[in-house]
Amino acid sequence: MSTLETQKKTQAAVGFFDRSIRRKRNGIIKKWAGMTLLIGVFMLALLSLFWGVLSRTYQNLPVLGVIVVDFDSPTHEAALIGPAVLRAAESRNNLRPPRLGYIVKPPDEYPDGEMQVRRVVYEQEHWAAISITRNATGRLEDALRSGDESFDPDSLAEIVFAEARDESVTRNYLLPYLDDLKSEVVRGFSEVWIPKAVRDEGLRRNMVRVPLAVNPGFGFRMVNLRPFDVPVAIPAVSVGLLCIPPSPSPAV
Ligand SMILES: *[C@@H]1O[C@H](CO)[C@@H](O)[C@H](O)[C@H]1NC(C)=O
Numbered sequence: 001m002s003t004l005e006t007q008k009k010t011q012a013a014v015g016f017f018d019r020s021i022r023r024k025r026n027g028i029i030k031k032w033a034g035m036t037l038l039i040g041v042f043m044l045a046l047l048s049l050f051w052g053v054l055s056r057t058y059q060n061l062p063v064l065g066v067i068v069v070d071f072d073s074p075t076h077e078a079a080l081i082g083p084a085v086l087r088a089a090e091s092r093n094n095l096r097p098p099r100l101g102y103i104v105k106p107p108d109e110y111p112d113g114e115m116q117v118r119r120v121v122y123e124q125e126h127w128a129a130i131s132i133t134r135n136a137t138g139r140l141e142d143a144l145r146s147g148d149e150s151f152d153p154d155s156l157a158e159i160v161f162a163e164a165r166d167e168s169v170t171r172n173y174l175l176p177y178l179d180d181l182k183s184e185v186v187r188g189f190s191e192v193w194i195p196k197a198v199r200d201e202g203l204r205r206n207m208v209r210v211p212l213a214v215n216p217g218f219g220f221r222m223v224n225l226r227p228f229d230v231p232v233a234i235p236a237v238s239v240g241l242l243c244i245p246p247s248p249s250p251a252v
Contacts, residue, residue, distance in 0.1 A: 061173060062101035066128045069117050071107045075135040080196070081156060081218055082132045084189040088181055089130070100127075100177045114158065121160045122225050128161040128174055130181075136218065144197060144213040147206035156218040164226035168238065186216050193217045 014020060068089045072082030089102035103126070110116040117131045133139070136156040143151035159178055163170045197203040197214055207214050 057173075058098040061098045061177075064128075064169070064174060065101045065103050065126045066130065066174075066178070067103045067105045067117070067120065067126050069105050069107055069110055069129065069131045071113060071134045072132040072136040074107060076137045079137045080192055081136040081140065081189065084192070085130060085132055085157065085185050088185040088188055092181060092184075098173075098177070100174070100181075102181075118160050118223065118225060121162055124162070124165055127165070127169075128159060128178065130157065130159050130220070132157045140193075140213060140218060141203065144203050144206055144210055147209040148213075149209055151210050151213050153212050153216055154219045154221045158221040158223050160223045160225060162226040163224050164228040167228035167234075170228075182220055186219065189217055190215060 016025065066089075068085060070079075070082035070086055073079040086104060089104065092099050093102050110120075113134065114131045117129045120126060121129045133156050139156060142148070159182075161170060161174060161178075194214060194217075197207065
C-alpha cells in the first residue's frame with residue numbers, strides 16, 4: 001500500500017453523527033452549549049440593567065423639575081398672562097404621574113430677569129424653565145390698543161431647555177409634557193382674555209388689524225440652549241447610558 005492510499009483511507013469522510021467520532025462530537029456540543037449559555041447570561045445581565053433604568057420612568061417623571069418664573073404679575077395690577085401660566089402649572093402638579101414637576105419661583109430670586117433664568121437651566125440646576133416677560137399683559141394690551149401689526153405673540157413668554165443634557169429625556173418626556181402644558185395655558189388664557197378684549201372698547205377697535213393679539217394672544221418662544229443635532233453621536237450616548245451611574249436628582 002502506498003503512502004498516498006493510506007492517507008486517503010484515514011481521511012475518509014464521515015458524517016457528524018458517525019459513531020467513530022462520538023467523543024469529539026460530545027466535546028464540540030459541550031463547548032457550543034457553554035458558549036451559548038455564557039452569551040445568554042451576559043445579554044440578560046446587561047438588558048436587566050436597561051430594564052431597571054426604565055422600569056419606573058413614569059413614577060419618576062416629577063423629578064424633572066421645571067421652574068416657572070412670573071415676571072408679569074408684579075408689574076401689572078390686573079395681570080392675566082402670568083397667572084394663567086401659574087394656574088396651569090399648579091393644576092398639573094396635582095395630577096398623578098406621569099407629569100413633570102413644576103416649581104413656582106418668586107421673580108425677585110432672579111433680579112437679572114430672563115437671562116438669569118436661562119443660566120439656571122444652562123447650569124443644569126433644573127431641566128427647563130418657563131419665564132413670563134416683565135409686564136407681558138401690559139405689552140399685549142398696548143399692542144392691541146395701538147394696532148401694532150408687528151406684534152409677535154411669542155415675545156411674551158419663553159420655555160428654556162437644554163436638549164444635549166440628555167437628548168432622549170428631552171425628546172421623549174420633557175417636550176411632549178411641556179406641549180400639553182402650553183395648550184392648557186393658552187386655552188385657559190383665551191377664556192379670560194377674549195371676553196375682556198371684546199368688552200373693552202379700546203381693545204376691540206383694532207382686533208382686525210392685530211388678530212394675533214386676540215387669539216392666541218400670547219405663545220411661548222422655545223429656547224434650546226444646547227441643541228443635540230449630531231445623529232452620529234446617538235450610539236455613543238445611548239449605549240453609554242448602560243454604564244454611566246445616574247446623576248443625583250435635582251431638587252424638586
Ligand atoms: C405695564 O404696561 C402698562 C401698559 O403699557 C403700563 O401702563 C405700565 O406702566 C407698565 N408697568 C410697568 C411696571 O412697566
